[in-house]
Amino acid sequence: MGSMAMRPLLLLPEMLLFAAGLAVLLGGSFLPRQRQWVSRVVAGAALVVSIAISAVALAGPASAAFEGAYAVDTGTGVARIVAAFGTLLILLLAGDELTGSPRESDTYALLLFSTTGTIILAGAQDLIVLAAAFLLASIPLYGLVGMARGPRAAEAAMKTYLMGALFGIVLLLGVTILYAVAASSRYADLPAGLGAVAPAAVAAGLLAVLAGLLFEAGGVPAHFWVPDATEGASSTVATFLTTIPKIGALIAAYRLVTVMPDTLAWPLLVAVLATASMTLGNLAAYGQRDPRRLLGWSTVSQVGYLLVPVAVAGRSELALPSLFFYLAAYTVTNIAAFAVAGALPDRRDLAAYAGLSRHAPWLTAALVVSLLGLTGTPPTGVFVGKLTTATAAWDGGMAWLAVVVLLNSVASLFYYLSWIAPAFRVANRHDVGGRSSSLALPWSTWTAVSAAALSLAVGIAGGLLWHVIDGALGVAP
Amino acid sequence: MLSLIVFLPLAAAVVLLTLPRLSDAAARWAWVVAASVDLALVLVAWARYNAPAPGQLALEEQTRWIPGVDSRYHLGVDGLSLPLVVMTAVLFLACAVYALRERNRPRLQAVLFLFLQSVSLGLFTSADLILFFVFFDLSIVGMYFVIAGWGHGDAARSALKFFLYTFLGSLALLAGFIGLYVGADPHTFDILQLTAHPPLADHPVTGALVLGAILLGLAVKTPTVPFHTWLPPAHTDAPAIGSAILAGVLLKMGTYGFVRIGMPLLPDAWRAWAWVIVAVGVVSVLYGALVALAQDNLKRMIAYTSVNHMGYIVLAVGVAGVIAPDTAQARSVAVTGAVTQMVSHGLVTGALFLLAGVMQDRAGTYDMRNYGGLAAPAPRMAWLFAVGAFASLGLPALSGFIAEFQVFTGSIAAAPVTAVALLGILITAALFLRALQRIFTGDTIGASRGFTDLHPSETWSVGLLLVLSLVIGLLPRTLLYLIEPAGRAAITLVGR
Incomplete structure (x- = not known):
């Protein structure tokens, strides 16, 4: 009867990250502006320790906490390690932009909160936990986007907030429908509970929950905020919100579809969403001249590829x-690409990358690889992932x-090459790239x-x- | 042994890239040394090579790579791949020697070509579909940077066209590989296991579709008509050594894929597709030759003769699948001829492209109308070009003859209608003689005036390739004893 116990200690990594977020938030207000880096070190240390604990937990047998509402299995383990590691890389990246900035520790705190939320999203085996995790993961995002100053950032924050609020409500609606027709919010009870009800009701509920998760992941049809947010937010935040929330959202989607009954053609539904996301993301990325906006659309298409395994879940x-x-x-590759853009914050047009290969060969190599x-x-x-x-x-x-x-x-090669090609072109004297003043920022370069x-x-x-990830979801019976 | 051969150039590239304060001269010579050592290792491997049993490979090395899809790091050679490995090592050495006079970022160029050498050798030795694909794709990336970085004319555009076109082909290939994996029982990407138990034997329609995807991918790379349109601009704008490698080595990746993957892994589908492949081969032979005849740009002309020469190979491997009683011997001669042609074309066309590069270097133009009487100021160039042209048009005593003679002997015996492709040889002969006449004979006019004859590095690099063509032409056994058993094995496998 192990799975019926509360066993809160199984959630040590999540609690650690959340507590570190609180500590950074409170401690940051007592630190002078030039000593705020201490909070960055605290956040980094918490992430490292949490990765270590998660690795030990991943090596052990799968289990569940809170009477089965929260799984501690391969899925949660992968989410814990990948999300924490990604956030760690993003903290490195933040060194250029945030050091000494007015909102330094607040940003770190929000990053930690959102990371915690995305991990819980990945581990949730109960619709109510899922809804709570969604809020924990997404609400810090609004704040993060709004941290940057300027009209673009304001528009991005407003758009992200409105979309988030809308799809949050849609998700709650879906949770309500599924809970109502299945008479349980537990994933373990859903297959039996949903098998007997009308497929239309299940379909409506599933679609609504998936729509909420797709907001979090930044996929079609909830993707409208992504390009604006990547363009308007600071580069640290843009990197974070196109990388880390996807981890939790997609694992959550996978968990959810595996408990859907066979009466519903959910594989086709997910496959259509996947196709729409990759195709639309790719088509929209063509015309982009701003590297961050181009990457924003590219992440929309990446969600499409990531939905493919969800479409064939269990088969x-x-x-x-x-x-x-x-x-x-994807996490390390996308962070590398955003870090290149972050290292050259003044170059907001692809043509401005002309001549990069001459004076920043390492950064160019990172750009090409990513x-x-x-x-x-x-x-x-x-x-390997795509294969x-x-x-x-x-x-x-x-x-x-x-x-x-x-x-x-x-198709995606077209627009990625439209960014790589200028980097190898010889810069004209009046190009931005020819000026020695726009040196690449050190932290971002090394992160990239x-x-x-x-x-x-x-x-x-x-x-x-x-070998590490070759596991199953849930607890073996 | 094979891993060392494959990754030695890459290791040299990393060293070249990371050493600070390396002079350009040192970088150029380091490249020559690395290519020479790698060629020496290849020759040692050749000495230690014993022909493996059909369906087996020699000098095998393997370890697990992606266990989830049973993809391995698996290398090995046989009579189909070893000749190409030797040819690749020779051609890269010739390019390294030729590039001793390079002034434009020689260090970075050396790094890129060493990378390409590792990739090419890796492709010819890989015995796993995913490993094959990895090298296949990386060759495209490497060549893109060669054309875009060191090309002339409209290089950026040509490079982009090359990249997009061949990348599309490579993903068609990948789709086919995934189909093979899913169709195999147990699921695997290992070429030897798939050869032993051909997948999709009970699903003729899926098998034909999967082979269609693979053929598409390989046909773009080869290239055959109608997928050849990326080739002329890529060659025209590429630097000389880039063209030599592109024509000499990268095109062989496509034709090698036919004999290594298409024929043995999907024999039923191959036989079903055989006449289509034969037809594409014949059309490529004739179309390539005719379009080459119409060119005034020497480099474009050589590029189109590549389409023609690759057509012979496609024709021969197509005939291999046309099963008729008592033709096994003839068809194995055709396949042997196809592999010989791959080696011969690599050496000869490599040499011709290097010579064309000399014209660009001295006079800045490939247009044959601007030249005339070049033999007077540049006799060494004239002699070497003449030998290359004769080798390419298939004159006896040179490697092209050995290859094309076998291709036609085998093909016409097995499928007499293929004799129509003989017209291609006639046209090629005409166009090369005409080119020789236009460029080298008559009064010394236009760009020919003041043309500096070949420098030693150019003479040696081109000479090395042409001497080997002569050796194959005079002593064909040195090569054929390797290829013939593999050719017979290929025919047995496709006849299952």
């Missing part, structure tokens, strides 16, 4: 490990979805280079990582 053995693998690879990585070029981690994802789709009986993934990958190196390492040493 291919590869589905779950490829989701985990893709999430891990963008070709996002396309799915071997041997980066995203290639196993497409294989899972075909294996799960959706060969057409595999073809859609590959076609979209070709290390994250790009990691994304290569994840691909080349994919076998080692695969």
